[in-house]
Amino acid sequence: MTSRVTLVSPAMSPSLRQARFYDGDSLDDTGAARARAAAGARAAA
Incomplete structure (x- = not known):
């Protein structure tokens, strides 16, 4: 199983x-x- 983690900085x-x-x-x-x-580039979950 592959997990994906997206880190977001302030x-x-x-x-x-x-x-x-x-x-x-x-x-x-x-x-x-x-x-x-960044708001426009965020992928839908």
């Missing part, structure tokens, strides 16, 4: 870029664009 925000814990900030422009692209 979209980038200023906190993640500075290697800090999430402090309520919004996604930056690059993170938002990559999240939109």
Whole structure:
């Protein structure tokens, strides 16, 4: 039996870029664009 695992990382925000814990900030422009692209590329389960 073959298993498939898809790893998903969080979209980038200023906190993640500075290697800090999430402090309520919004996604930056690059993170938002990559999240939109990933949403369209996700295969149906």
